Amino acid sequence: MAKSSADDEELRRACEAAIEGKEKVVMSIRVAKSRGIWGKSGKLGRHMAKPRVLALATTSKGQSAKAFLRVLKYSTGGVLEPAKLYKLKHLTKIEVMNNDPSGCTFMLGFDNLRSQSVAPPQWTMRNTDDRNRLLLSILNVCKDVLGHLPKVVGIDVVEMALWAKENTPTVTRLTTQRSVPDSPVAASAAESDLKVNVEKELVSQVEEEDIEALLGTYVMGISEAEAFSERLKRELLALEAANVHAILESEPLIEEVLQGLEAATLCVEDMDEWLGIFNVKLRHMREDIASIETRNNKLEMQSVNNKALIVELDKLLERLRVPSEYAACLTGGSFDEANMLKNIEACEWLTSALRGHEVPNLDPSYANMRAVKEKKAELEKLKSTFVRRATEFLRNYFASLVDFMISDKSYFSQRGQLKRPDHADLRYKCRTYARLLQHLKSLDKNCLAPLRKAYCSSLNLLLRRxxxxxANELRASTKASRNPTVWLEGSTGSSQSVNNSDTSTVSEAYAKMLTIFIPLLVDESSFFAHFMCFEVPTLVPSGGVSNGTINGAHGDDDDDLGIMDIDDDDDGKAGKSSAELEALNESLQELLDGIQEDFYAVVDWAYKIDPLRCISMHGITERYLSGQKADAAGFVRLLLDDLESRISMQFSRFVDEACHQIERNERNVRQTGVLSYIPRFATLATRMEQYIQGQSRDLVDQAYSKFVNIMFVTLEKIAQADPKYADIVLLENYAAFQNSLYDLANVVPTLAKFYHQASEAYEQACTRHISTIIYYQFERLFAFNRKIEDLLYTIPPEEIPFQLGLSKMDLRKMLRSSLSGVDKSISAMYKKLQKNLTSDELLPSLWDKCKKEFLDKYESFVLQVAKIYPNESILSVAEMQEYLASM
Structure with a gap:
């Protein structure tokens, strides 16, 4: 009988190696796997038998044990690898297929298969012995480990039990293959155990009853059991004899096979030794290859790093290199206009080189390198050398430009010809070096201070000249008659005609001075701020620039400063820097300081010719100030403020002198009629209104207030000098004030206020003067009436006739003395009113006021008499009115 694969120890070790020792392999055997013909797949490959190995394995963890059936397949290299795992606890059926006549094909049914529609695999053994050994081993493991047996279909359990008895050594070797080899104790124990397993445990109680019934039926069909038993014994002996004979016949073959196996074992051992040697050599070779690869990787990495380092060093060397043409230009090049492009390129390179050596732009690891430090020191030396040379050149250049212009008299105004200053050529020449100044600022901010100072000092000389x-030629070419400042003095004469002379050329000359120089100064301030790289917004020139003809010479208005050409790369700064603005104002003060003296000289000259022209000049200055706003240069605005203050001071001086002239009138011993300064003030106010021209309203209104207050105070003092004629002086002068200012008061609110004030004072003076005349002519009449009015406060009216001096007799005496010849008394009152007046045009209105006042008083007297003396007859009011009307 051929050797079974269940006894192949190499197969078992291969199985354990495939499952990596996870379970204990109880048995392993080679089988063929196939599918049933009723599977869904119709492919031929699925019905072909495939070699597989079934391994029965167990695991034990503590008291629990598990049993598995593993299916292993051969890989491409002939090595076993796990293919499928079945848990024996789910094994429910073992069925031997009827379609295989040999009985070597069986199927294992599990209750946990996912798809019951797929036919389970069929396992085919080499012979029935292998089949029985596998199935018995599965049944024993299920009984021992799991405690239950699956259902067996298609095989007789009795036949299996008989086969187990006959093949006890084989089964024993199967179950005790993990025991100590060639141990008789172990073999006997295994045999006894196997018997117990086969006889007592292999067949259950139910199956045993079925077998007994079957055997009973079988015996019932035989006449004599003993004869049948004898026959079976004979057959058994015959079979055993045949088997022994067959074994003896096959002994030479077995020996030949054993010899071949021994030779093959020797070859295999030699092969194994050679393979071990080759394996060692291959392992050493692998280690050498790994070492070579490691060194190769390091060399490649080093090569890459060296290339990157060379590239980085080339960049650094390029950054450290100073081009010879730039070095020559920075250390000894010319600053002529033709060479400025090269100088600018050198500056740009130097600026970028210095910026490139700063840490943010340079890798910090390079900053401490000796070469970098030395090159940075070299660049700093180049910078200081170039800045020093450029600063010295520009200082000399500014001075030479201004000296050239000052030495040429054709640049300035001459006798008979006003020359408007033209700085277009100066700015054009300066603009050539604007970009240079920007680079100097970026290289060294501190170098700009001396340059700004040199530019201001040089240009200040030119502007002042x-x-x-x-200004000198402007005053010399302006023809105007001089007006005296004696405007409100008491004397009259030729000065009145002098005051009416036209002096408009004076204010026109002042306006021309501002028109020419204020825009020029604003432009110079703006150009200076941008040319000298102050970080402030563009200064807008004022609106007072005019392109006119000055004595035949056309003025060129050069407002294009070319600032955008100077600084194309920088965006406008959004906010002013207070420090920059303060520095700019200080520089502008130095640039323009001293030029205000010439403006002051024009103002003083105009004041001497006609003080009233201060009003026009004040308005012109205000207009320029409102045009400048906050956009003008600081110094120009200060200059306009100072001019406005000086004009206001000169005009205040004129007003003070005029007020002093008014106050001198009170020193006269006796003055009658209208004072001289009343009509002269009207003339002065008229001319002042002509000079205002819509400006300087506050200045003139303040002068009006000062004039009129002094006039009224002086008038009151003059009137009080002679109380007898005080009211006459007041009413005549207040009336003259109103008459002379009537037209102006309708258009000037300030004069309208003083007009109403004079009107009230006039009414009060008239009332006092008329009352004095009335009481003088009718003293007894109105004295009697006053006594009655005083007594009415203390006693009733009916008791008044009984008072001393107020009897009816006293009333009659008073009426006879006062009203007899009343027409003469009224005529005398008129003559007295007419006697002291110097202005005849006031007499009609005063006489009407006098008659009205007298009639009102007389009517009051008549009512009092009728109330207290009802039976007394008296001249009626109507009769008195007729007397007054007849005068």
């Missing part, structure tokens, strides 16, 4: 020559 231009302003002085222009």
């Amino acid at each position: 231009e302003a002085r020559e222009f």
Whole structure:
């Protein structure tokens, strides 16, 4: 009988190696796997038998044990690998297939298969012995480990039990293959155990009853059991003899096979030794290859790093290299206009090189390198050398430009010709070096301070010379008659005609001075701020620039400063820096300081010719101030403020002198009629209104208030000098004030206020003067009436006739003395009113006021008499009115 694969120890070890020792392999055997013909797949490959190995394995963890059936397949290299795992606890049926006549094909049914529609695999053994050994081993493991047996279909249990008895050594070797080899004790124990297993445990109680019934039926069909038993014994002996004979016949073959196996074992052992040697050599070779690869990787990495380092060093060397043409330009190049492009390129390179050596732009690891430090020191030396050379050149250049212009008299105003200052050529030449100044600022901010100071000092000389020559020629070419400042003095004469002379050329000359120089100064301030790289917004020129003809010479208005050409790369700064603005104002003070003296000289000259022209000049200055707003240069605005203050001071001086002239009138011993300054003030106010021209309203209104207050105070003092004629002086002068200012008061609110004030004072003076005349002519009449009015406060009216001096007799005496010849008394009152008046045009209105006042008083007297003396007859009011009307 051929050797079974269940006894192959190499197969068992291969199985354990495939499952990596996870379970204990109880048995392993080679089988063929196939599918039933009723499977769904119709492919031929699925019905072909495939070699497989079934391994029965167990695991034990503590008291629990598990049993598995593993299916292993052969890989491409002939190595076993796990293919499928079945848990024996789910095994429910063992069925031997009827379609295989040999009985070597069986199927295992599990209750946990996912798809019951797929036919389970069929396992085919080499012979029935292998089949029985596998199935018995499965049944024993299920009984021992799991405690239950699956259902067996298609095989007789009795036959299996008989086969187990006959093949006890085989089964024993199967179950005791993990015991100590060649141990008789172990073999006997295994045999006894196997008997117990086969006889007592292999067949259950139910199955045993079925077998007994079957055997009973079988015996019932035989006549004699003993004869049948004898026959079976004979057959058994015959079979055993045949088996022994067959074994003896096959002994030479077995020996030949054993010899071949021994030779093959020797070859295999030699092969195994050679393979071990080759394995060692291959392992050493692998280690050498790994070492070579490691060194190769390091060399490749080093090569890459070296290349990157070379590239980085080339970049650093390029950054550290100073081009010879730039070095020559920075250390000894010319600053002529033709070479400025090269100088600018050198500056740009130097600026970028210095910026490139700063830590944010340079890798910090390079900052401490000796070469970098040395190159940075070299660049700093180049920078200081170039800044020093450029600063010295520009200082000399600014001075030479201004000296050239000052030495040429054609730049300035001359006798008979006003010359408008033209700085277009100066700015054009300066603009050539604007970009250079920007680079100097980026290289060294501190170098700009001396340059700004040099530019301001040089240009200040030019501006002051231009302003002085222009102002001198402006005054010399302006023809105007001089008006005296004695405007409100008491004397009259030729001065009145002098005051009416036209002096408009004076204010026109002042306006021309501002028109020419204020825009020029604003432009110079703006150009200076941008040319000298102050970080402030663009200064807008004022609106007072005019392109006119000055004595035949056309003025060129050069407002294009070319600032955008100077600084194309920088965006406008959004906010002013207070420090920059303060520095700019200080520089502008130095640039323009001293030029205000020529403006002051024009103001003083105009004041001497006609003080009233201060009003026009004040309005012109206000207009320029409102045009400048916050956009003008600081110094120009201060200059306009100072001019406005100086004009206001000169005009205040004129007003004070005029007020002093008014106050001198009170020193006269006796003055009658209208004072001289009343009509002269009207003339002065008229001319002042002509000079206002819509400006300087506050200045003139303040002068009006000062004039009128002094006039009224002086008038009151003059009137009080002679109380007898005080009211006459007041009413005549207040009336003259109103008559002379009637037209102006309708258009000037300030004069309207004083007009109403004079009107009230006039009414009060008239009332006092008329009352004095009335009481003088009718003293007894109105004295008697006053006594009655005083007594009415203390006693009733009916008791008044009984008072001393107020009897009816006293009333009659008073009426006879006062009203007899009343027409003469009224005529005398008129003559007295007429006697002291110097203005005849006031007499009609005063006489009407006098008659009205007298009639009102007389009517009051008549009512009092009728109330207290009812039976007394008296001249009626109507009769008295007729007397007054007849005068």
